[in-house]
Amino acid sequence: MEPKRITIRDIAEAAGVSTSLVSFVMNGKGKRYRVSEEMTRRILAMARELNYRPNNAARSLRSGRSHTIGVVVSDISNSFFAEICRCIEDDASRHGYTVIFGSSDERADKFRNLVEVLLSKGVDGLILVPCEGVERRIEEIHARGVPLVLLDRTVGTADVGRVLLDNRKAAALAVEHLAGAGCRRIELVSYSMRLSNLCEREQGYAAAMEKLGLGNAVRIHRIDFHDVRRRSDMLMQQLFLRPDRGVEALVFATNSLAASALKALGRYGISVPRDVAVVAFDGNEVFDLYRVSVTSIRQPIRRIGREAVQSLLRSIEQDSAAVGSTVVLDPELVAGESSRRL
Amino acid sequence: MEPKRITIRDIAEAAGVSTSLVSFVMNGKGKRYRVSEEMTRRILAMARELNYRPNNAARSLRSGRSHTIGVVVSDISNSFFAEICRCIEDDASRHGYTVIFGSSDERADKFRNLVEVLLSKGVDGLILVPCEGVERRIEEIHARGVPLVLLDRTVGTADVGRVLLDNRKAAALAVEHLAGAGCRRIELVSYSMRLSNLCEREQGYAAAMEKLGLGNAVRIHRIDFHDVRRRSDMLMQQLFLRPDRGVEALVFATNSLAASALKALGRYGISVPRDVAVVAFDGNEVFDLYRVSVTSIRQPIRRIGREAVQSLLRSIEQDSAAVGSTVVLDPELVAGESSRRL
DNA sequence: CTGAAAGCGCTTACAG
DNA sequence: CTGAAAGCGCTTACAG
Numbered sequence: 001m002e003p004k005r006i007t008i009r010d011i012a013e014a015a016g017v018s019t020s021l022v023s024f025v026m027n028g029k030g031k032r033y034r035v036s037e038e039m040t041r042r043i044l045a046m047a048r049e050l051n052y053r054p055n056n057a058a059r060s061l062r063s064g065r066s067h068t069i070g071v072v073v074s075d076i077s078n079s080f081f082a083e084i085c086r087c088i089e090d091d092a093s094r095h096g097y098t099v100i101f102g103s104s105d106e107r108a109d110k111f112r113n114l115v116e117v118l119l120s121k122g123v124d125g126l127i128l129v130p131c132e133g134v135e136r137r138i139e140e141i142h143a144r145g146v147p148l149v150l151l152d153r154t155v156g157t158a159d160v161g162r163v164l165l166d167n168r169k170a171a172a173l174a175v176e177h178l179a180g181a182g183c184r185r186i187e188l189v190s191y192s193m194r195l196s197n198l199c200e201r202e203q204g205y206a207a208a209m210e211k212l213g214l215g216n217a218v219r220i221h222r223i224d225f226h227d228v229r230r231r232s233d234m235l236m237q238q239l240f241l242r243p244d245r246g247v248e249a250l251v252f253a254t255n256s257l258a259a260s261a262l263k264a265l266g267r268y269g270i271s272v273p274r275d276v277a278v279v280a281f282d283g284n285e286v287f288d289l290y291r292v293s294v295t296s297i298r299q300p301i302r303r304i305g306r307e308a309v310q311s312l313l314r315s316i317e318q319d320s321a322a323v324g325s326t327v328v329l330d331p332e333l334v335a336g337e338s339s340r341r342l
Numbered sequence: 343m344e345p346k347r348i349t350i351r352d353i354a355e356a357a358g359v360s361t362s363l364v365s366f367v368m369n370g371k372g373k374r375y376r377v378s379e380e381m382t383r384r385i386l387a388m389a390r391e392l393n394y395r396p397n398n399a400a401r402s403l404r405s406g407r408s409h410t411i412g413v414v415v416s417d418i419s420n421s422f423f424a425e426i427c428r429c430i431e432d433d434a435s436r437h438g439y440t441v442i443f444g445s446s447d448e449r450a451d452k453f454r455n456l457v458e459v460l461l462s463k464g465v466d467g468l469i470l471v472p473c474e475g476v477e478r479r480i481e482e483i484h485a486r487g488v489p490l491v492l493l494d495r496t497v498g499t500a501d502v503g504r505v506l507l508d509n510r511k512a513a514a515l516a517v518e519h520l521a522g523a524g525c526r527r528i529e530l531v532s533y534s535m536r537l538s539n540l541c542e543r544e545q546g547y548a549a550a551m552e553k554l555g556l557g558n559a560v561r562i563h564r565i566d567f568h569d570v571r572r573r574s575d576m577l578m579q580q581l582f583l584r585p586d587r588g589v590e591a592l593v594f595a596t597n598s599l600a601a602s603a604l605k606a607l608g609r610y611g612i613s614v615p616r617d618v619a620v621v622a623f624d625g626n627e628v629f630d631l632y633r634v635s636v637t638s639i640r641q642p643i644r645r646i647g648r649e650a651v652q653s654l655l656r657s658i659e660q661d662s663a664a665v666g667s668t669v670v671l672d673p674e675l676v677a678g679e680s681s682r683r684l
Numbered sequence: 685c686t687g688a689a690a691g692c693g694c695t696t697a698c699a700g
Numbered sequence: 701c702t703g704a705a706a707g708c709g710c711t712t713a714c715a716g
Contacts, residue, residue: 019704027695035701055692060708061708063696121398259627347708365711378685397710404711405692
């Protein structure tokens with residue numbers, strides 16, 4: 001491949017020193033070993049001249065560190081996760097780490113597989129959005145001593161790092177906002193998966209409704225994740241093509257749910273917010289060209305990424321006592337026209 | 343980290359054989375070296391029992407292959423590139439390769455940087471969407487002997503692999519479609535970057551217009567990529583807030599241009615297709631909730647990904663004579679309501 | 685069919 | 701301040 005690979009040995013010979021010196025200098029450990037300034041300069045110059053590129057594999061093999069982290073999200077083509085990944089990448093690269101991504105598509109087997117591949121690639125740690133049915137796998141990875149941070153959802157009780165949203169508060173924000181706009185029949189659309197974030201959003205919704213004296217309007221619709229399109233279409237039909245239902249507002253537990261429901265509503269000529277007020281979760285480009293601006297709950301994505309990377313790097317670099325800290329972040333409601341009751 | 347790393351040596355000792363045997367068996371080279379079946383079974387069983395995981399770094403160091411490929415696209419959060427990346431990943435993993443992605447954001451310095459990082463990570467090859475000003479860099483990488491495939495755009499003349507769209511035909515399809523719908527004043531919106539795909543789309547547009555006798559209606563608007571939002575807003579104002587302009591149809595050279603222009607049109611109350619017919623390039627989720635379905639030129643994304651991976655793996659595995667084949671794929675026009683002249 | 689051994693390029697105690 | 705040397709885990713000619 002490369003005409004001839006340049007190694008520290010070539011530099012050492014060219015500079016007339018030992019490879020140790022070269023290694024020290026290349027790793028910025030010159031001072032610690034008190035290499036003379038002149039030597040440092042000479043070695044650096046030689047390295048540049050010969051266009052030296054350290055061999056990562058050798059470095060990894062020797063040091064046991066790859067400076068690579070693995071990230072598994074639900075679906076990287078979902079704008080919420082795409083943005084998080086982008087933030088993780090930026091932050092990681094700032095610390096000299098490379099990131100390898102994968103999407104589980106909410107399938108435990110794919111998740112497991114991805115994690116296996118990442119670990120066999122020798123990643124130094126993992127940032128994972130756990131899906132249904134991976135609890136034991138998480139415990140196992142943790143037991144193996146792999147530095148680990150869970151994102152968006154939590155699972156099990158292992159003392160791994162966690163970066164989560166205050167989902168109860170998020171749902172409450174949505175309910176209070178809609179109630180403030182005069183809605184009483186506020187219903188929630190969620191997925192039929194046992195994910196901590198969804199459960200908490202459901203609980204937060206119900207609690208907020210109770211608190212507002214709307215307890216008997218509580219209704220949670222759960223849709224099959226792997227058949228969203230069809231199912232949300234069916235649900236919208238069921239909710240709006242029978243005049244007697246009387247739903248006034250819908251809160252969607254994720255952006256994908258909101259997007260597919262809005263499409264369905266369009267097909268059936270149901271107008272937002274005239275016929276139903278809507279609050280979505282997370283932003284999504286797809287709302288940009290919608291007839292009205294969409295009210296939604298926003299997560300502090302930048303911070304989520306930053307906290308996750310920070311937490312992971314801490315546990316990688318401490319190399320022990322990777323104390324699993326849990327960070328819970330605050331949601332925010334961004335009001336648009338979709339929830340404006342006329 | 344791991345309580346204790348299991349190596350081939352542990353397996354060899356446990357099975358009472360030499361490490362060579364273990365290595366052969368683990369690499370499926372049992373037959374070639376005619377290792378007995380019983381031995382093979384015994385070693386495999388031992389490996390499973392001890393939960394052996396090969397050390398990738400060691401393997402890479404020794405073999406000079408990382409089974410990792412690097413991909414640099416313009417912007418992975420753009421649905422067109424996101425889909426391509428997904429396809430590349432699927433295909434690569436089917437061949438036992440892992441993929442590391444990066445976005446250049448159309449900046450030559452970021453591009454260069456990413457490529458540097460990827461190479462220093464020891465990727466076996468690169469799939470690149472070249473941006474403006476990286477021609478020499480591409481030649482350089484190629485000269486270094488790094489297997490390389492260019493995607494979406496081409497640059498230079500090095501005999502690297504290329505997977506491209508027939509952009510002239512794509513633009514012609516759009517023009518012919520609009521002309522067929524009765525439009526004569528068809529204008530093109532493109533970016534002011536010197537990218538081969540954009541140039542070809544512009545040429546294809548002009549040529550098709552000429553051919554239809556609409557040569558004097560040819561008008562190409564070029565927008566600054568790094569200021570799309572504002573610029574496309576300004577352009578839409580300029581085109582439609584003066585009643586005398588008379589534009590009947592717009593062809594957008596990319597999905598991002600179409601998306602931001604449609605947003606702007608919405609703000610100014612310009613209705614599609616009543617006030618102007620529209621043909622976009624590539625699909626985008628963002629069109630899903632638009633008032634009308636958007637006519638657009640589609641690229642065979644699956645095939646693009648597949649061809650790119652195939653071409654790259656071929657040149658990696660031949661390890662020489664990486665003959666740079668160019669694949670040019672056909673576009674398709676998917677008609678929607680946005681181009682339906684009333 | 686099988687084993688002993690070299691070596692991929694780097695890092696890092698260790699001895700001067 | 702500096703050098704010689706071991707060793708990370710694996711692959712693969714080479715010699716039996």
